[in-house]
Amino acid sequence: MASRVPGSLVVSAGVAEGPGGSPDELLYAVAVEYYLKDATQAEIAQRHRTSRATVSRQLAEARRRGIVSIEVRQPSGRPDGDLAVAVARALGLDEVHLYSGPPPGAPPSVLSTAMAPPLAAALRGARLAAGDVLLLSSGRMVYAAAHGELPPMPGVLVAPTVGGQLEPEPWYQTNEIIRAFAAAVQGNPAFLYAPALPSAALREELLEDPSIRRVVDTWGTARAAVMGIGAPPQQRVSLPHFVPAHSAALDRAVGDLCSRFFDRDGEPVEFPGSDRLVAIPLEMLRRIPVTIAVASGAEKVAGISAGARAGYFKQLVTDVATATLLASAST
Numbered sequence: 417m418a419s420r421v422p423g424s425l426v427v428s429a430g431v432a433e434g435p436g437g438s439p440d441e442l443l444y445a446v447a448v449e450y451y452l453k454d455a456t457q458a459e460i461a462q463r464h465r466t467s468r469a470t471v472s473r474q475l476a477e478a479r480r481r482g483i484v485s486i487e488v489r490q491p492s493g494r495p496d497g498d499l500a501v502a503v504a505r506a507l508g509l510d511e512v513h514l515y516s517g518p519p520p521g522a523p524p525s526v527l528s529t530a531m532a533p534p535l536a537a538a539l540r541g542a543r544l545a546a547g548d549v550l551l552l553s554s555g556r557m558v559y560a561a562a563h564g565e566l567p568p569m570p571g572v573l574v575a576p577t578v579g580g581q582l583e584p585e586p587w588y589q590t591n592e593i594i595r596a597f598a599a600a601v602q603g604n605p606a607f608l609y610a611p612a613l614p615s616a617a618l619r620e621e622l623l624e625d626p627s628i629r630r631v632v633d634t635w636g637t638a639r640a641a642v643m644g645i646g647a648p649p650q651q652r653v654s655l656p657h658f659v660p661a662h663s664a665a666l667d668r669a670v671g672d673l674c675s676r677f678f679d680r681d682g683e684p685v686e687f688p689g690s691d692r693l694v695a696i697p698l699e700m701l702r703r704i705p706v707t708i709a710v711a712s713g714a715e716k717v718a719g720i721s722a723g724a725r726a727g728y729f730k731q732l733v734t735d736v737a738t739a740t741l742l743a744s745a746s747t
Contacts, residue, residue, distance in 0.1 A: 440481075440483065442474070443474055443477055443478040443481065443483050444478070444483055446460055446464070446471060446474045446475060446478065447474075447475060447478045447483055447484045449463075450471075450475055451484060457471045457472060457475075479565060480565070480568065480600075480602075481568065481602075482567075482568045496514050496736055499514065499736065499739050499740065499743060500512040500513070500514050500739065502743050503732070503739050503742045503743050503746070504732075506742070506743060506746035507720075507721060507724035507725060507732070507742065507746065508724060508725060508727075509724055509729075509730055509731060509732055510730045510731055511538070511541075511730075511731045511732075512731070512732045512733075512734070512739065513534030513535065513537055513538050513731065513732070513733045513734075514534060514734065514735065514736050514739055515530045515531055515533065515534050515733070515734075515735055515736070516530060516735065516736060517530060517712055517735025517736065517737055517738070518530050524556070524559060524560040524563060524587075525560075525563065527556075527557070527560040528560040528561060528562075528563045528564035529564065530735075531557070531560060531561060531564060531710065531733060532561070532564030532565045532566065534733050535561055535564070535566065535642070535708070535710060535733050536564075536565065536566050536567050538708045538731050538733060539566060539567055539569070539601075539640075539642075539708070540567050541706075542639070542640045542706040542708075544569050544572045544639055544640060545571070545572070546570060546571025546572065547571060547572075547573070548572050548573070548639040548640070549572075549573045549575055549634045549637055549638040549639055549640075550569070550572050550573065550574050550575070550601075550603065550638065550639065550640045550641070550642070551575055551576070551577045551634070551635065551638045551640070551641035551642070551643075551696070551704070552574060552575070552576055552577065552590075552593060552594060552597055552641070552642050552643070553576075553577045553578060553641075553642070553643040553644050553673065553674045553675075554576070554578055554580050554587060554588045554589070554590045554593055554644070554656075554674075554675075555587055555588070555643075555644030555645075555646060556587045556644065556654075557644040557645075557710040557711060557712070558587075558593060558597075558642060558643065558644045558710060559586060559587035559593055561597070561642065561710055562593050562596040562597035562600060563596055563600070564600070565600070566597070566600045566601050567601065568601060568602045569601040569602060569603050570602045570603070571602075571603065571604065572601060572603040572604070573603065573604050573606055573634065574594055574597050574598040574601070574603045574604065574605050574606065575594070575605075575606040575608075575631055575634045575635075575638070576590040576591065576593075576594050576606070576607075576608045576631065577635065577641065577643065577674040577695060577696040578590060578608075578612050578674045578675050578693070578694065578695035578696065579608050579610040579611050579612040579613075579614075579694040579695065580608075580611070580612050580656070584657075585654060587654075588656050590608060590612075591605075591607045591608065591609070594606065594607060594608075595607075606630070606631050606634065607631070608628060608631045608632075608694070609627065609628065610622045610628055610694045611658075611694070612656060612658055612675055612693060612694055612695060613658035613689055613690075613692055613693055613694070614692060614694065615692070616692055619692050619694065622694065623694075632694075635696045635700055636700065636703075638704050639704070639705055639706065640704065640705065640706035640707070640708070641701065641704050641706070641707045641708065641729075642708045642710060643673050643674060643701075643707070643708070643709050643710070643729060644673075644709070644710055644711060645671050645672070645673060645709050645710075645711035645716055645719045645720055645723055646671055646672040646673075646675075646677075646716075646719065647671060647713065647715040647716050647719065648669055648670055648671065648715065648718070648719070649661045649666045649669055649677070650662075650666075650667075651715045656675060658689070659675070659687065660687055660688060663687050663688065665685070665686065665687040665688060666685060666687050668680075668685050669685040670718040670719045670722050671716060671718065671719020671720070671722065671723060672719070673698065673701065673709070673723060673728055673729070674695045674696050674698075674701075675693060675695045676690075676693070676695055676696075676697065676698045677690075678698060678719075678722060678723065678726065678728075679722065680718060680722050681722065681726075682722045682723065682725055682726025682727075682728070683726075684698055698726075698728055701727075701728045701729065702727045702728065706730070706731070707728065707729040707730050707731065708729060708730075708731045708732075708733060709723065709724075709728075709729040709731070709732050709733070710732075710733045710734070711732070711733075711734055711738070712734050712735040712737070712738045713738060714737075714738070714741055716738065717738065717741045717742055717745055718745075720732065720734070720738070720742060721742065721745060721746070
């Protein structure tokens with residue numbers, strides 16, 4: 417099948433049967449013209465007596481609804497493919513998914529565009545069905561992922577691994593990340609109306625609330641999880657406000673998952689008040705069948721390595737530069 421995009425991009429289109437002139441058939445017709453007949457968006461707009469902006473939205477909707485599926489296949493023997501295999505073997509991971517990283521400090525929209533294809537491949541491999549639970553952490557990488565093109569997973573329950581209601585930065589606003597991610601995959605959001613680190617008394621009350629209890633209970637039944645890995649606290653430019661960045665207690669921490677810090681051996685690192693965290697324990701991550709970490713940057717190499725070897729995640733989505741550093745550190 418012909419493709420508009422060079423390289424290894426494979427484009428396929430399909431549509432469910434339905435009455436003539438249905439919205440799905442219109443999306444299908446536009447997709448066939450653009451992807452299979454090489455018509456430009458301007459030509460399609462003229463033919464359908466609409467605007468180019470409308471055609472662009474229709475193509476995006478066709479991808480979102482699965483009428484058009486795009487798969488990027490890395491040819492065997494490519495250096496990047498060899499690198500992914502080498503990192504997976506070195507860290508004991510099931511799979512490593514690579515992308516060409518944007519420049520440091522790139523906005524979330526640029527990061528999400530680069531990261532979306534390999535993350536989408538990892539999510540498709542999870543084969544989630546309606547009713548399955550997909551957990552998400554907070555953080556910049558997961559925030560960016562929530563705004564990328566992801567595969568449809570209708571009926572999947574998308575739930576948070578950590579509270580974050582009081583955080584000002586959007587990448588720590590857990591419920592907003594959940595909302596965006598659920599919309600992207602056509603799933604059902606489950607919101608956690610709780611701060612990540614409440615007082616001891618408030619924590620007890622929160623965990624007795626049925627709506628919060630339902631979310632916390634998903635941690636033990638989840639089928640998959642997508643999590644960001646934080647850099648060592650002393651190297652971070654942004655931290656949740658409840659984390660005591662300059663506390664000596666965190667000097668040993670090389671990273672965190674779901675606001676749970678760990679050292680070079682993957683052992684948990686506690687800080688004052690961490691016993692009150694409303695967050696999934698690290699040990700529970702090992703029991704989730706499909707765990708996907710998304711992380712990049714030289715400052716995260718130690719955390720990625722330690723988290724992988726501890727078994728907190730089994731797949732990694734990262735950029736080529738970080739993967740190269742991981743491979744070098746493992747030799």
